[in-house]
Amino acid sequence: MSSDGSMRYITISGFGGPDVMQMATGPRPRPGPGEILVKVAAAGINRPDVAQRQGQYPPPPGASQVMGLEVAGTVVETGAAVTEFAPGDRVCGLANGGGYAEYCLLPAGQALPVPDGMDDVTAAAMPETFFTVWANLFQMAGLTEGESVLIHGGSSGIGTTAIQLARAFGATVFVTAGSEAKCEACVALGASAAINYREQDFVEVVKSLTDGRGVDVILDMVGGAYFQRNLSALAKDGCLSIIAFLSGPKADSVNLGPIMAKRLTVTGSTMRPRTEVEKRQIRDELREQVWPLLAKGAIKPVIERVFAFEDVVAAHRLMEDGSHIGKIVLSFE
Known part of the structure; x- marks a missing residue:
């Protein structure tokens, strides 16, 4: 220097x-x-x-x-x-x-x-991941002890941080990831289940894991392509927190009915x-x-x-x- x-x-x-x-x-x-x-x-x-x-x-x-x-x-x-x-x-x-x-x-x-x-x-x-996860998962989505959360992109910097923080504060964690190696890494960090989105439908798996109830919170960085499916995977009074749009910010032909029927909250932010x-x-x-x-x-x-x-x-x-x-x-x- x-x-x-x-x-x-x-x-x-x-x-x-x-x-x-x-x-x-x-x-x-x-x-x-x-x-x-x-x-x-x-x-x-x-x-x-x-x-x-x-x-x-x-x-x-x-x-x-x-x-x-x-x-x-x-x-x-x-x-x-x-x-x-x-x-x-x-x-x-x-x-x-x-x-x-x-x-x-x-x-x-x-x-x-x-x-x-x-x-x-x-x-x-x-700093970037901890600030982002804390603000979106805990402050805005209100994740609390005893609730369940689905984290998309579980092996990313955001995802690996979110898994650990959610587990540390008493939540049950499910994730999606794109390979078996990534899924195994997420489970090793504390995820109860990791869903390979290339081979499985995360909505069906989440419903199976929760006896049809769905999860309380979803942390999403995919965006438009997952919007409708996220609504389907949420439990009543659940919250979808959007932090990125890796698939783009637009969702076509969305049925907004589940938001009203299940009293869902959709939120999101950038830091x-x-x-x-x-x-x-x-x-x-x-x-x-x-x-x-x-x-x-x-x-x-x-x-x-x-x-x-x-x-x-x-x-x-x-x-x-x-x-x-x-x-x-x-x-x-």
Whole structure:
């Protein structure tokens, strides 16, 4: 890292495939009020990064144009009014952008201490998925002890996090995944049943597993292609929480009758547009209720592979390939 106030970061030459990403050098950001500057040791890769690279997920106004939504490292500078962190603290956090860089700004309310004994790569694999799962599965869908949940994409970064958190808080977990190896990985993490969606109809299997009742909550990242079937798989008073549209955002010829007949709730959100106040509230709940579980090893991020910062193109190719189980992380060390 340069001592002249500059840093390396990943830029793009234009919207497109992984090859548009390239290394660049520019000035380090300076923290404003309520911000901390982190010397990045590791950064997680997420599907929103891929969407941004493709021109489908622009940063919010005022955010860095550099990709990257989660980092772990060491605080090197704090802005005005920051009292909960100081230079030298090890932190991980949810960035509004700028994570694919040697230095990244974090709003202090979106940062968390790295649990004792945890390395930076593991810490960098947590913020985006933990914030997303907590907000959508627990805050919005209201999953509680004794209920059942179906998690689509169970072997993804989101899925592996959701399985562990749902089990930790007393829910029965079912998942869908696209191969036997992925199904086995989900069961090993705590899923009661894993459904290979390439070979089985998840609606029929869920009905069989629940004696015809259906599940209380569905966490969905598939979108339009699953919408009608999700309604069928929900129990009375159930909730469908949508967090992504891997099959597209439109569902054709949908019968909305089950929503009324079963008193269903359909909700969803994206994390990036949420306000700093909202993200701080999620952060505070994670710190109080989830961080103790991480500290004692009851839950832990699943990491498929770690790439060097310079190998970001290969890392994105693996993300797009979809064969991974858990998270993909960039290491800056």
